[in-house]
Amino acid sequence: MLAKIKNIFIVLFLFLVITQFLRPEKNEASYTSITTFEEQASVTPEIQSILQNKCYDCHSNTTQYPWFMEISPISHWMAYHIEEGKEHFNVSKWELYTDKQKDHKLEEFIEEIEKKEMPLKSYTWIHGELSNQDAEKLINWAQETRTRAKETPKDSLNHNEVATNVTDSIVTDSIQ
Numbered sequence: 340m341l342a343k344i345k346n347i348f349i350v351l352f353l354f355l356v357i358t359q360f361l362r363p364e365k366n367e368a369s370y371t372s373i374t375t376f377e378e379q380a381s382v383t384p385e386i387q388s389i390l391q392n393k394c395y396d397c398h399s400n401t402t403q404y405p406w407f408m409e410i411s412p413i414s415h416w417m418a419y420h421i422e423e424g425k426e427h428f429n430v431s432k433w434e435l436y437t438d439k440q441k442d443h444k445l446e447e448f449i450e451e452i453e454k455k456e457m458p459l460k461s462y463t464w465i466h467g468e469l470s471n472q473d474a475e476k477l478i479n480w481a482q483e484t485r486t487r488a489k490e491t492p493k494d495s496l497n498h499n500e501v502a503t504n505v506t507d508s509i510v511t512d513s514i515q
């Protein structure tokens with residue numbers, strides 16, 4: 340019996356050693372990948388600090404990796420959540436969302452926090468809970484940003500449209 344347990348531990352140990360060499364690709368674009376979102380969505384320094392500590396790791400192209408996140412299986416577990424999280428909501432792609440999508444993302448953002456679904460439980464276990472106070476600040480910010488977007492004339496807000504107009508005029512210019 341004892342020998343069997345010993346064998347199980349040896350196999351487990353070898354497994355852990357070997358998987359250290361299978362490093363998942365890191366999610367480490369420079370912070371500039373987030374700045375467009377922060378400008379367009381009027382992220383204040385206070386909100387920025389909450390998002391950076393509790394959300395950006397899985398919802399942007401820029402994850403902050405503490406040392407233990409480099410260790411398998413935590414590294415693989417994290418890589419999986421980052422991929423999933425970014426698929427649903429990625430602030431580094433904010434400018435690619437249409438106005439309608441942006442509004443919808445912010446609506447879901449509020450819902451996820453209200454239902455206490457985000458940040459993921461397994462993450463707060465390591466990174467600490469989102470306090471009720473911070474949750475309230477995030478919800479208020481998201482609500483204000485949605486309201487402001489609806490009140491602002493479209494042209495000044497929608498980057499995609501501006502970009503298309505610029506391209507259009509370049510194309511027309513070169514034809515003339």
Ligand code: HEC
Binds near residue numbers: 424
């Ligand atoms: C450990 C990674 C992780 C962290 C940290 C995290 N999320 Fe998520 N998030 C996910 C994953 C994975 C999904 C998709 C699956 C799901 O909904 O559970 C998701 C989904 C979402 C969605 C839903 C988007 C949709 O289209 O349904 C929103 C909004 C969201 N997260 C907001 C947040 C906010 C706000 C925070 C910080 C307070 C946060 N998340 C922190 C991993 C994370």
